[in-house]
Amino acid sequence: MSNFLELRNITKRFPGVVANDAVSLEVKAGEVLALLGENGAGKSTLISILYGLYRPEEGQILLEGKPVQIASPRHALQLGIGLVPQHPLLVSRHTVAENLALGSSGLFPAGRIAPKIEQLAAQYGLTVDPKAKISQLSPGEKQRVEILRSLLGGARVLILDEPTSVLTPQEAESLFAVMRNLREAGKSLIFISHKLEEVLSITDRIVVLRRGKVVGGLATKDATKQKLAELMVGRNVDFSRKRQPVQIGAPILEVSNLSAKNSRGLEALKNVSFTLAQGQVLGVAGVAGNGQSELIEVLAGLHPPSSGQVKFEGTDLEPNPAKRFEAGIAHIPEDRIHMGTVPTMTVAENLSLRQYSQAPLSNNGIRDLIALETNAKEKILEYTIATPSSQTPSRLLSGGNIQKVILARELGANAKLILAVHPTYGLDIGATDQVHSVLLERTKSGAAVLLVSEDLEELLSLSDQIAILYHGQLKGPFPVTEITREQIGLYMTGGAV
Amino acid sequence: MRFIADPNPSRYKTAWVSLSAILLAAVLTGFVFAAYGSNPLEVYRTMITGTIFDSRGLADVARRTIPLLLIGVGLTLAFRAQFFNIGAEGQILLGAVFAAIVPLFFPLGVFSIPIMLIMGALGGGLWALLAAWLRQRFSVNEILSTLMLNYGALYLVIYLINGPWKGKNVRGFIYTDEFPPFAEMPLIGGTLVHYPTLILGIIAALGLQWLLVKSTLGFELRVVGENAGAARYVGISSGKIVTIMALITGGLAGLAGAAEVSAIHHRLLEPSQISLGYGFTAIIVAWLARGNPALVLVTAPFMGITLAGGDLLKIVLNMPFRIVDVFSGVMLLCLIASEIFIKNRIKWGR
Numbered sequence: 049m050s051n052f053l054e055l056r057n058i059t060k061r062f063p064g065v066v067a068n069d070a071v072s073l074e075v076k077a078g079e080v081l082a083l084l085g086e087n088g089a090g091k092s093t094l095i096s097i098l099y100g101l102y103r104p105e106e107g108q109i110l111l112e113g114k115p116v117q118i119a120s121p122r123h124a125l126q127l128g129i130g131l132v133p134q135h136p137l138l139v140s141r142h143t144v145a146e147n148l149a150l151g152s153s154g155l156f157p158a159g160r161i162a163p164k165i166e167q168l169a170a171q172y173g174l175t176v177d178p179k180a181k182i183s184q185l186s187p188g189e190k191q192r193v194e195i196l197r198s199l200l201g202g203a204r205v206l207i208l209d210e211p212t213s214v215l216t217p218q219e220a221e222s223l224f225a226v227m228r229n230l231r232e233a234g235k236s237l238i239f240i241s242h243k244l245e246e247v248l249s250i251t252d253r254i255v256v257l258r259r260g261k262v263v264g265g266l267a268t269k270d271a272t273k274q275k276l277a278e279l280m281v282g283r284n285v286d287f288s289r290k291r292q293p294v295q296i297g298a299p300i301l302e303v304s305n306l307s308a309k310n311s312r313g314l315e316a317l318k319n320v321s322f323t324l325a326q327g328q329v330l331g332v333a334g335v336a337g338n339g340q341s342e343l344i345e346v347l348a349g350l351h352p353p354s355s356g357q358v359k360f361e362g363t364d365l366e367p368n369p370a371k372r373f374e375a376g377i378a379h380i381p382e383d384r385i386h387m388g389t390v391p392t393m394t395v396a397e398n399l400s401l402r403q404y405s406q407a408p409l410s411n412n413g414i415r416d417l418i419a420l421e422t423n424a425k426e427k428i429l430e431y432t433i434a435t436p437s438s439q440t441p442s443r444l445l446s447g448g449n450i451q452k453v454i455l456a457r458e459l460g461a462n463a464k465l466i467l468a469v470h471p472t473y474g475l476d477i478g479a480t481d482q483v484h485s486v487l488l489e490r491t492k493s494g495a496a497v498l499l500v501s502e503d504l505e506e507l508l509s510l511s512d513q514i515a516i517l518y519h520g521q522l523k524g525p526f527p528v529t530e531i532t533r534e535q536i537g538l539y540m541t542g543g544a545v
Numbered sequence: 546m547r548f549i550a551d552p553n554p555s556r557y558k559t560a561w562v563s564l565s566a567i568l569l570a571a572v573l574t575g576f577v578f579a580a581y582g583s584n585p586l587e588v589y590r591t592m593i594t595g596t597i598f599d600s601r602g603l604a605d606v607a608r609r610t611i612p613l614l615l616i617g618v619g620l621t622l623a624f625r626a627q628f629f630n631i632g633a634e635g636q637i638l639l640g641a642v643f644a645a646i647v648p649l650f651f652p653l654g655v656f657s658i659p660i661m662l663i664m665g666a667l668g669g670g671l672w673a674l675l676a677a678w679l680r681q682r683f684s685v686n687e688i689l690s691t692l693m694l695n696y697g698a699l700y701l702v703i704y705l706i707n708g709p710w711k712g713k714n715v716r717g718f719i720y721t722d723e724f725p726p727f728a729e730m731p732l733i734g735g736t737l738v739h740y741p742t743l744i745l746g747i748i749a750a751l752g753l754q755w756l757l758v759k760s761t762l763g764f765e766l767r768v769v770g771e772n773a774g775a776a777r778y779v780g781i782s783s784g785k786i787v788t789i790m791a792l793i794t795g796g797l798a799g800l801a802g803a804a805e806v807s808a809i810h811h812r813l814l815e816p817s818q819i820s821l822g823y824g825f826t827a828i829i830v831a832w833l834a835r836g837n838p839a840l841v842l843v844t845a846p847f848m849g850i851t852l853a854g855g856d857l858l859k860i861v862l863n864m865p866f867r868i869v870d871v872f873s874g875v876m877l878l879c880l881i882a883s884e885i886f887i888k889n890r891i892k893w894g895r
Contacts, residue, residue: 350777370780381778390772401768401779405761413761444552 051113052077052236053098053129053205058107060093067093068104069260075205080227080237082247082268085257086280086476091240094257095207098238099131100124122151130198134209136190138182144193145178148200161200168199172229173222188219195226205236212246213474216335217502217540224250242476244273245505256280281477291488291510291528297326300496301347301465306356308342316342318520319356324465329487329497330525331511333504333536339520340500341382344467347498348372348379360465373402376464380454380471382500384447388454391443395435396424398442399457427456431486448479455486466490469500484510504533516540548889559887563833566883570876577871583862591861592854602853604736608809610849611739612637612801612823614746617830617841617848619797622753625836626770626790632676632691633798633824635698636669638816640799641806642702643668645813648728649710649721657728658741662803669799670792672698677791681784695824702816710813720814730808739808742801747842749797754839766790798824822870826852829877848873 051074060068068090075081085091096102098109100118108115111127118124121131138147148165149157162178169175174192182190191211198206208227212220227237227250241247247254247268254271256264256279264279301324310316317339324330334340345351347358349365349372358365365372373379381387389398400409400420408419424438431452435445442450451471459466468487472480487497488510501507507514514531515524516539523539524531551558575585596602616633623630630636644665647657672694679685705721712722730739757763769776769786776783805819806812813819830848834840855869 348778349780368780369778373780379778383774386772386774387778388775390768390775392771393767397764401775404764410761415759415761415764417759441553 050077051075052111054110054113055094055098056108056110058094058097058104058109060097060102060104062093066260068097070107071257071260071262072107073255073262073265075236075238077204077236078231078234079252080231080239080250082251082254083238083240083257084242084244084247084254084276084280086242086478089257089280089476090260091257092209093260095131095209095238095240098124098129098207125198125201125203128202128204129207130201130203130205131207132191132194132198132209132211134211134213136182136187136194138190138193140183141181143179143181144176144185144196147182147193148178148197164200165196168196172199172233173226186219188215188223191215191223192226203235205238206230207238207240209240210242210474211239212241212243218335220246242474244276247276248273258282277477291329291512294327294491295494296328296512297494299323299325300361301498302357302359302362303347304357304359306343306346306353306358308346308351308353310342315354316520317346317353320520320522321356322515322522322525324496324498326464326494326496327491328513329491329499329511331507331514331528332498332500332517332522333502333507333514333540334500334517335540336502338517340469340517342520343517344379344382344469344498344500347465347467348377374462376462378458378460378463378466380451380458380466380468382469382473384450384454385443389442389450392441394439395428395433395442395445395453396420396438398453399424399427399438402457402460427453431456432482448475448482451475451479451483455483459486459490463490463495466495466497467500468497470502471499472501472503472506480506504536507536508533547892548885549892551888551890554887559835562883562886563835563880566879567876570872570879573875573879574872577868578864581862581864581868583864588858588862591857592850595857595861596850596853601736602857604733604738605853605856606846606849607738607743608736609852610846611742611746612805612821613827613830613848613852614841614845615742615749615797615801615804616823616827617834617845618746618749618753618838619794620827620831621834621836621838621841622757622766623790623794624831625757626766626787628677628680628770628787628790628794629688630673630676630691630791630794631688631825631828632673632694633794633827634820634822635691635695635824636672636795636798637802637805637820637824638698638702639668639672639795640665640802641668641813641819642698642705643799644803644806645710645721645724648724649813652725652727654727657725658730658807661728661807662745662800665799665801665803666796667799669802670796672799673791673795674788677787681787699816702813702819706813706815712812721812724807724811728807729811730804732808737809739804742804742808745800746845750838750842752838753793754837757836757838762786762789798827826873829873829880832877832880851876 054074056072057070058068059070071094083091093102097104100120100123109118116127118127145158145162145165149161165178174196176189176192211223215223230237239251248271251268253267254276255262256276258280304321306317306320307315308317320343332340342351346353349367349369352367360375365375385391400423403409408416409423410416421438428435428438433452434449442453466487472483491497499507499510508528511528513525514528514536515522516536518539578585578588596606620630620633644661647653647661647664653660676687676690676694679690680687706719710721712720714722730741732739765781765786768781769783773783802819810819826848830841830844833844851872852869858864858868859866
């Protein structure tokens with residue numbers, strides 16, 4: 049097989065960092081290449097260079113052996129390089145066909161493009177209705193539209209930027225089927241992911257980046273999870289069960305017959321009952337949208353239950369998030385950007401978001417800006433938050449460091465029950481490790497953890513008990529030693545009764 | 546030419562880009578002046594010497610600055626809370642109506658002026674609160690509702706001065722009777738500068754700056770404005786915050802309206818003569834201040850000079866009444882367009 053695309057010694061510098069340091073790699077026709085690396089390893093920069101958003105300072109890009117200068121995304125697509133972005137960039141009020149016709153010329157482009165869409169869809173298994181509005185599509189379908197856009201533009205190499213991060217396991221499976229079809233048809237694919245299992249199952253070859261440099265390239269058949277993780281992180285990573293036996297104390301949270309409606313008024317939680325004891329970790333598995341958000345929102349005081357009881361340390365609590373936090377319920381929310389932080393505010397202010405109105409951060413309604421700074425400095429040090437300063441807006445931080453800001457704020461001395469929702473979503477291995485050890489450390493001092501995650505590895509590695517939410521009903525909890533991965537999978541998909 | 550995102554622009558850059566935008570607006574408006582047959586440089590010279598280098602001109606600048614200061618401070622706070630109040634015009638009018646109730650129906654002697662100002666603030670505040678309530682309760686976009694409420698206020702005033710409140714001693718004119726003397730705000734001798742309101746404006750600018758930076762209420766206001774999801778998550782009641790904010794922003798506009806009728810007109814009269822477009826000009830004042838109420842102490846006089854200078858153009862150079870609106874409009878356009886140069890860096894070449 050010949051090299052379709054080749055990068056030679058690509059170097060790109062930003063003020064203070066070398067994002068890509070003499071990166072060389074090649075992509076052959078009809079193969080799936082994995083680009084693996086932690087956050088900040090230089091994957092995004094490399095993609096941006098390939099897609100014509102950045103110009104490299106040194107090095108060459110060769111397309112079918114000929115050197116090219118990629119000037120813009122449009123030019124990249126003309127050359128046959130397509131990008132499927134992590135978060136779809138589509139006009140949500142327009143139809144699929146209208147979105148795909150954007151940028152083409154002539155009259156009624158949306159009408160003329162529909163047959164082409166259907167032909168491509170049939171060829172690669174990219175089922176999507178050209179007349180459907182984008183706003184009605186699932187994340188997986190939107191992604192298919194983005195793939196179609198690249199294919200319509202004549203892409204011969206497709207870059208998929210963390211494509212599975214927004215998908216359910218089932219949707220990910222159908223994406224993989226599409227990827228296999230594309231490979232059969234001789235297209236090249238560059239697959240970017242954190243998830244090692246996926247990389248091992250779908251790709252042919254793997255290139256690992258660390259701190260801007262290529263640190264390894266190997267055929268997937270020679271790779272193991274252990275080996276890849278070591279290459280990515282640069283040290284040994286322990287994949288064994290992290291949980292150590294701890295002292296289980298008195299019950300701290302008793303939930304009985306809890307039901308709740310979602311924002312559209314539909315029953316989202318049905319008669320959920322469980323008990324959580326001090327020092328215990330309960331993992332809640334389930335495909336997104338099966339009642340996890342409602343359960344957490346009810347417990348955090350953000351959403352009223354329609355019936356049932358929640359007792360925390362034996363008493364009923366007011367449905368008020370501020371009061372519940374004071375009582376000892378910490379909440380690490382699913383959405384760090386829209387809920388967990390105020391991105392435009394400084395790190396110091398975000399760290400004060402829970403206790404800004406209490407001493408020492410304020411007295412009689414007047415904020416103490418010196419205490420704010422002291423508090424920030426302490427937490428930045430304690431949680432090793434990498435930030436230029438405490439006055440940096442939190443939106444400029446990486447995902448892992450934003451999560452550390454949230455952990456530092458939520459897990460004060462008082463946290464007795466920690467509601468953690470996808471706490472390591474989108475984080476690299478190093479940051480994930482740190483989040484896990486912080487949570488487990490807390491259980492030693494008697495805190496209980498309710499962990500919601502779609503990552504079975506994470507659930508099995510951390511939990512004492514596992515329960516599964518399916519259509520608002522809770523199955524379990526089961527002791528983690530008595531349930532297998534397959535059983536959990538069956539419960540998640542409604543296959544087990 | 547390409548734009549590269551600059552996520553954290555410095556204050557220095559923001560300042561010079563904004564100044565360049567104002568300069569560009571001056572150049573563009575210069576073409577309009579030239580089209581009227583005037584030398585643009587001569588026009589700007591007239592505007593500047595006739596305002597800041599002339600005692601009568603300066604008094605005129607101050608008179609124009611007072612309402613812009615009050616309204617601009619309130620709008621700055623509202624914009625900070627992501628409440629796009631375009632309805633200061635209507636809030637001025639409601640302030641004037643509420644204030645007029647005192648001298649027309651309940652003459653209170655020496656206490657009249659403070660009560661009128663309080664009534665004015667109440668009227669403007671309630672008018673803004675209506676829009677805030679519509680947004681909280683029915684998700685009505687406040688840009689539309691505040692703009693529409695301007696018309697409501699306009700026709701309310703027209704109805705009052707034509708109908709129930711029409712003066713008994715005014716023959717065919719459509720306005721109310723003149724307020725009794727104790728309802729007339731004191732002025733600096735020989736000018737129309739009502740200094741008590743000016744002092745209130747300065748206090749408001751400094752006070753709200755302090756509120757935003759130092760108080761927990763100001764912090765809550767910023768959280769609600771910058772990320773409503775996070776406000777809900779930590780249990781800050783956005784309903785409460787938006788209510789307080791609407792009362793402040795509308796209240797300050799209402800206060801300005803009350804002061805205008807008390808100090809300058811001494812009666813409730815035709816709405817466009819009361820508000821004089823201050824509610825819209827103050828949007829530029831607030832925009833230039835970029836979320837800092839204290840900066841309005843600089844930007845309000847700047848627009849005051851523009852308005853007073855515009856008056857001179859009408860008198861000295863015989864230009865049409867609306868010429869200064871052209872200048873303000875072009876300036877706001879340039880300022881909004883300049884945002885892209887603040888949020889991005891420019892790189893030349895492909």
